Amino acid sequence: MDYDFSFFLVVATFITGLIWGLYLVYLKLSRQPFDYEKEPMLVEYARSFFPIVLVVLLLRSFVVEPFRIPSGSMMPTLLIGDFILVNKFSYGVRLPVLNNKVVDIGEPERGDIVVFRYPKNPSVDYIKRVIGLPGDRIAYYDKKIYVNGKPAKQVSLGRYQGVGQGANMTGAEHLVENLDGVEHSILITRGLPSNVEGVFVVPKGHYFVMGDNRDNSNDSRYWGTVPEQNLVGEAFLIWMSWDWQHQGVGFDRIGTVLK
Incomplete structure (x- = not known):
């Protein structure tokens, strides 16, 4: 508990x-x-x-729960200091504390940004993007994702310019990735080798998740898949952004719908 x-x-x-x-x-x-x-x-x-x-x-x-982003693992989609709202009923109504599902409403879709209880330490909440659904065969080679043998298309936007607490990511390559029609931004550090490559088969009732900051994310490539019962909800909105190393309140990010 x-x-x-x-x-x-x-x-x-x-x-x-x-x-x-x-x-x-x-x-x-x-x-x-x-x-x-x-x-x-x-x-x-x-x-x-x-x-x-x-x-x-x-x-x-x-209904909804607020969270604060403490790390850069989901850059450039989410920055350090973003405050987000999470839809608590997207994946079913659950009892507080026990986290048992009492009403089944829906399941995660590929490309969703989800908050979940870290399988190795359920007292810690993580946020990542759903890459693999139950039964999927996910491959990761040369910084590219393959879903059931099909590569996810990537289009480079050039060099990323980080600011504030995310300034260390300046110089990474900024790309737009397409996961079955869901387009989202990712960061890749070309000079940094991929520590974990291979094929991952997603078990029934589990999800394979990854951070958008591909070379700076502790995700399913390292510790495995997320059980369905660990899901907390779907992140859908940035309601506040505060980076004390940059400009304080990031007014341009407030109200951003996540995708």
């Missing part, structure tokens, strides 16, 4: 609701009228915070 912020919200909702509910039962059994001025401080805090934490829990668990 992952004792994260969702766990805190569940506990906070339960405790504040229990305190408020027990106090109402006590008033009813003792036939005392409700009086704000006579309300104990603990009950007052519980009554005030219960609806707030409940709404946050419901929104964060079943």
Whole structure:
């Protein structure tokens, strides 16, 4: 079980609701009228915070959850300091903390940007792009992806110019890659050898994911596929961007729809 912020919200909702509910039962059994001025401080805090934490829990668990991008593994699509929103019901409704799916709505598609619990340490959230679906045969050679024997088309846009915390990627090659009709930007460092190449068969109920910053991403090439139950949701929007080494707030990135 992952004792994260969702766990805190569940506990906070339960405790504040229990305190408020027990106090109402006590008033009813003792036939005392409700009086704000006579309300104990603990009950007052519980009554005030219960609806707030409940709404946050419901929104964060079943609708949308915010995340901050801490690394450059998804450059140039996502930059260090981007704040994104993740759709929590794209791949089914799941119970908070337990992460068990209770309503099946949809499955990831190739090219989706997904947030998931890192299989080797489920307390850590990762974000990558879905490359392989269950049953796919994914090959990676010479910095190119082959999906079931078909190469993903790449078109070079030239030299990438990084800024702020991503300035170290200046000089990498910026390309547009096409995954079954889904076009997205990637970065490749031509002088850097590919550490992991080969063929990967995606098991049933799993997904093969990679970062858009191909030579600077810890992904399925190194630790394997992502089980379906580890999925958190689909990233769909940048709602804020902050890079203290560049220009502070990146107003040009706010509102960017991810693809």
